[in-house]
Amino acid sequence: MFIIKLGGSVITDKTKKQTFKQTTTDRLSMEIKKANKEIIIVHGAGSFGHIPAKEYKIDEGYKDLNQIKGFSVTHEMVQTLNSLVLRSLHEHGIPGVSISPHSTVKLDNHEIAKMDFQVFKEYLEKKFVPVTFGDVVLDKKIGFSICSGDLLMDALAGYFKPEKAVFVIDEDGLYTSNPKIDENAEFIESTTLDKLEKLTVQDDKHVDVTGGMAGKIKAIKNILNHGVDVVLVNGNKPGRLYNVLVGEDTVCTILYGR
Ligand code: IP8
Numbered sequence: 001m002f003i004i005k006l007g008g009s010v011i012t013d014k015t016k017k018q019t020f021k022q023t024t025t026d027r028l029s030m031e032i033k034k035a036n037k038e039i040i041i042v043h044g045a046g047s048f049g050h051i052p053a054k055e056y057k058i059d060e061g062y063k064d065l066n067q068i069k070g071f072s073v074t075h076e077m078v079q080t081l082n083s084l085v086l087r088s089l090h091e092h093g094i095p096g097v098s099i100s101p102h103s104t105v106k107l108d109n110h111e112i113a114k115m116d117f118q119v120f121k122e123y124l125e126k127k128f129v130p131v132t133f134g135d136v137v138l139d140k141k142i143g144f145s146i147c148s149g150d151l152l153m154d155a156l157a158g159y160f161k162p163e164k165a166v167f168v169i170d171e172d173g174l175y176t177s178n179p180k181i182d183e184n185a186e187f188i189e190s191t192t193l194d195k196l197e198k199l200t201v202q203d204d205k206h207v208d209v210t211g212g213m214a215g216k217i218k219a220i221k222n223i224l225n226h227g228v229d230v231v232l233v234n235g236n237k238p239g240r241l242y243n244v245l246v247g248e249d250t251v252c253t254i255l256y257g258r
């Protein structure tokens with residue numbers, strides 16, 4: 001089994017409000033279908049979720065009444081993106097079913113305190129493809145907060161122990177520094193948790209309420225600690241996700257779990 005995260009910067013244009021990348025998502029759906037593996041899909045919120053979540057400071061927890069509107073607006077946005085992803089999957093023969101974190105996950109100070117894994121299990125047993133996504137969620141300590149797709153990847157990888165946890169991103173993989181701002185950044189083909197600990201990660205200026213690459217690295221370290229291998233692959237390059245899923249050589253970064 002594979003757990004795949006379709007990054008928000010791959011399926012949307014992160015700089016423009018609610019801009020869905022239909023062609024890219026359709027191609028990725030096609031690659032997933034062709035690979036014919038048991039999968040769970042997680043997707044990011046991109047410009048549908050991060051913009052309103054930032055505006056209403058949802059990640060800081062409940063502070064004022066205006067955020068109630070912000071929470072529901074953000075939820076509506078990510079649910080809209082989820083419908084677009086689901087439609088793309090369905091049109092390419094993938095029986096995706098949506099599992100919304102806001103009603104199946106409970107956070108405690110930004111960490112997952114409770115998650116309904118059983119519902120994923122039952123859908124998988126019936127040959128559906130569970131699809132979940134970065135969402136706004138109730139939080140025991142701070143009222144509400146954001147549950148990122150990376151947090152969901154960590155929790156799902158810990159429970160299901162997939163063959164690989166695959167992050168589909170808008171870069172070829174991991175670099176020694178941020179290639180968007182450092183031309184001397186060196187590409188890392190494969191690495192381990194110990195080497196990853198030594199990397200410092202610099203983010204670019206995307207609107208990202210869940211910590212961008214730094215947040216992703218934290219989730220990746222946890223996944224490696226679950227003993228699960230992680231792959232980072234460029235979703236903008238045709239065929240690479242398919243190659244990862246079927247075990248063909250391709251440009252990507254592989255991180256070995258322990
Ligand atoms: O794009 C963020 O999820 P991510 C979810 O996976 C919201 O970090 C609501 C901004």
